[in-house]
Amino acid sequence: MEEKLSVSKIKSKLNTEFFGRKIHHFSVTDSTNSLAKENPQEPDGTVFIAEKQLKGRGRLSREWLSEQSEGIYMSVLLKPSIPPEQIPKITLVAGLSATVALNKISSENVLIKWPNDCVINGKKICGILTELSCLPSENTVTVGIGINVNNTLFPKDLKSKATSLLLETGRTYSREDIVSLILSEFEKRYIIFLNQGFSALAAEYSRLCVTLDREVEIISPSERYTAYASGIDSEGRLLINLSDGVKAIDSGEVSVRGILGYV
Ligand code: BTN
Secondary structure, three states: OOOOOOHHHHHHHOOOOOOOOOEEEEEEEOOHHHHHHHOOOOOOOOEEEEEEEOOOEOHHHOEOOOOOOOOEEEEEEEOOOOOHHHOOHHHHHHHHHHHHHHHHHOOOOEEEEOOOEEEEOOEEEEEEEEEEEEOOOOEEEEEEEEEOOOOOOOOOOOOOOEOOHHHHHOOOOOHHHHHHHHHHHHHHHHHHHHHHOHHHOHHHHHHHEOOOOEEEEEEOOOOEEEEEEEEEOOOOOEEEEEOOEEEEEOOOOOEEEEOOOOO
């Protein structure tokens, strides 16, 4: 059995002004995203983190496997004063930050599968679910981050597309180190995003994006087609080449798959 997280260890390594200054740690909960959404009175940057989730949620109504103390299940409560249409971009900022942080500790290269999955060797190790609650006084945004860290077993249906840091690199990791690194990288980029917009992060994002310069399948509720992914624009949209020109697609309800596999 893995050890439980130590909040004081996380805090001792944090390099932030307000992310993670307050951390609520739970042994078990339904979903840390639900906890964050139920506590909008908490300060900007408050973190909710759990050893295990009973109803971990993923994007597009999927389930997020949340085994006891093997992975990281955390949500950051944010209160950005930006127009609501800018809010989905926070997911890209979080994905970029997690990728940068994971590259600092992993011996294997970590890349971003657009819009916000972190992948190693073509398989997913981290996913992000951003949820917005509109209150009369302010908008609160919950950024939920799930990372497969020391997991060794995945159900059959996930094996071909999900993996963990341990499985890919052959060693175990301190979850505290990863949490503090991610919060530090995320706060840095979140402040840049609030002050300068996503365009200030687009070049770094593109460098780490595994979805680019390849043929991908675009899956939306109404259609499914293949196209060549040629870039990321200053708004974080994926640029795809079609016979009638270049189209920019928003992350919203769209899934992108590789032609041969998950990436
Ligand atoms: C995805 O589908 O890729 C997003 C997965 C997000 C999972 C995290 S784990 C912490 C937080 N709580 C949840 O219920 N979901 C997010």
